Amino acid sequence: MAATSEEYTPHGAHLIAGERVSAEPTFPSHPVSGAGHAFSAGTPDHVDRAVRAAEEAFASYGWTTRAARADFLDAIAEEIDARCAAITAIGTAETGLPAARLEGERGRTTGQLRLFATHVRDGAYLDRRHDAALPDRQPLPRPELRMIQRPIGPVAVFGASNFPLAFSTAGGDTAAALAAGCPVVVKGHEAHPGTAEIVAEAIGAAVTRCGLHPGVFSLVHGGAREVGQTLVQHPLVRAVGFTGSLAGGRALFDLAMARPEPIPFFGELGSVNPMFVLPAAAGARGPEIGRGWAGSLTMGAGQFCTNPGIAVVGTGADGDAFVEAARAALAESPAQTMLTDGIADAYRAGKARFGGRNAVRAVLSTESEGRSATPNLFETDAAAYLQDAALGEEVFGPLGLVVRVSDKAEMAELARGFEGQLTATLHMDEGDTDLARDLLPVLERKAGRLIVNGFPTGVEVADAMVHGGPYPASTNFGATSVGTLSIRRFLRPVCFQNMPEALLAGDLA
Structure with a gap:
């Protein structure tokens, strides 16, 4: 294992089938603190080399035992933990995220790996089914x-x-x-190439420890747009996992569908994660819910895909108290550093888009500069929201929109008007049960996760978690990118008919 020293100087090379590959041109990193580094820009040739190595590795890795794959996943987690201080140091420098956030995220990353190791050892995910032969069945044997x-x-x-x-x-x-038995080629994100590199080194060390084919994992740094396009269109790639913007994800999804042999594109794209504050809850604890919403809205500078960007609450004094509590809490929130200059620019553009609409009132308007972000809060009514599709577009950052409804019928109409979401939340008390019962069938069709009296930021890594939803939240409403069910994206059912005993081995036996 690597030493736990915080000292790590990126070498800037791709990791392709166990080899460091450097080439021109390069691109610079843009850390929040410290000096930047040069990284080799990916090319279609790098992608081709990595994917061909992955296909070669699949000939052996796809037929490894479940125990061997589980040991590999545990080894990756151990190698990441062995580099914990260095990962935190370079991660905070590149992203501006607090050390505590990076350490928590590292724990989640290694936790996911260990959870899949346990899941693979258990073997239930194989969904094994056996129908015994019925040679005497009439009119035909089975x-x-x-x-x-x-x-x-x-x-x-x-x-x-x-x-x-x-x-x-x-x-x-x-x-x-990897848990499913599929080699992986990662396209690193240009926002944190040094972090990607050190984690790739940890995976590479685990590959060596476990004696696996080196093509089981490769990292190709970002570069021109054609790098991602080539990866999606490569004929040996069988599926794509993507988390990012709606525009970028939709473009890659279209490429995946336009291939001579289309492949599944599992994209998690965007969501405003509406939150409904029902009347009894608003009357009993509206200010408390408003303050909680402000905390969720500003968590991580609002840069979570489950950020609750829209709150639906009634008109009248109870709704006013909710809005005022949220405004006051947001006004006290300090500026936070955003992940990239581009994200910061997009946040300011999103704020300007809301501010330029007559039907939208600014409750809290702030000015953000450079790579920092301060909260903004706007308000509109249900009729205006339903007539202006742009109000339902995600703003990546700590910006909230309150949509006021005049009665329960208008709240239900608004719920029916939302596009697909990752989450939908109901804040309710006992007196809201009938309304919640009416809303639930509507929201179930809109979101992958339904929450009561909580906030969607914070996605538990567990067997029952669903992180996905109808389009445009994701490109495949039947899948999740978090939890053990996510392994099913990279598996396919195969039926073996009349296999002789000599061919029954491993999981098939």
Whole structure:
């Protein structure tokens, strides 16, 4: 294992099938603190080399035992933990995220790996089914049938800007694919290339420790747009995991569908995660809910995909108290550093978009400069929201929109008007049960996770978690990118008919 020293100087090379590959041109990193470094920009040739190595590795890795893959996942977690101080140091420098946030995210990353190790050892995910032969059945005999889930082949993973660890190099997509038996090629995100590099080194060390084919994992740094396009369109890639913007994800999804042989594109794209404050709850504890919303809205500078960007609350004094409590709490929130200059620019543009609409009132308006962000709060009514689709577009950052409704019927109409979401939340008391019962079937069709009396920021890594939802929240409403069910994205059912005993081995036996 590597030493735990905080000293780590990036070498700037790709890691392709166990080899450091450097080439021109390069691109610079733009850390919040400290000096930047030069990183080799990815090219279609790098992608091709990495994917071909992954296909070669699949010939052996796809048929490893579950125990061997579980040991590999545990080894990756150990190698990441062995580099904990260095990962935190370079991660905070590149992203501006607090050390405590990076340490927590590292724990989530290694926790995901260890959870999948346990899941793979258990073997229930194989969904094994066996129909015994019925040779005497009339009018026709039945053959013996065995079915299990099998890995699909090389998987492409795109690192996310907002989670440099948990949704990037060794994040959930990579962990699920490796657990399934699929080699992985990661396209690193340009926002944190040094963090991607050191985590890739940890995975590479685990590959060596476990004696696996080196093509089981590769990291290709970002570069021109054609790097991602080539990865999605490479004929040997069998599926793609993506977390990012709606525009970028939709463009890659379209490429995946336009291939001569289309492949599944599992994109988690964007969500405003509406929060409904029902009347009895608003009357009993509206200010408390408003303050809680402000805390969730500003967590991580609002750079979470589950950020609750919209709150729905009634008109009248109870709704006013909720809005005022949220405004006061947001006004006290300090400026926070955003992940990239581009994200900061987009946040300011989003704020300007809201401020330029007559039907939208500014409750709290602030000016953000450079790479920092301060909260903003706007208010509109249900009729205006339903007539202006742009009000439902995600603003990545600590910006909230309150939508006021005049009665329960208007709240239900608004719920029906939302697009697909990752989450939807109900704040309710006992007196709200009938309204909640009416809203639940509507919201179930809109979101992958329904929450009562909580806030959506914070996605538990567990068996029952669903992190996905109808489009545009994600490109595949039947999948999740968090939790053990996410392994199913990289498996396919195979039926084996009349297999002789000599061919029944491993999971098939």
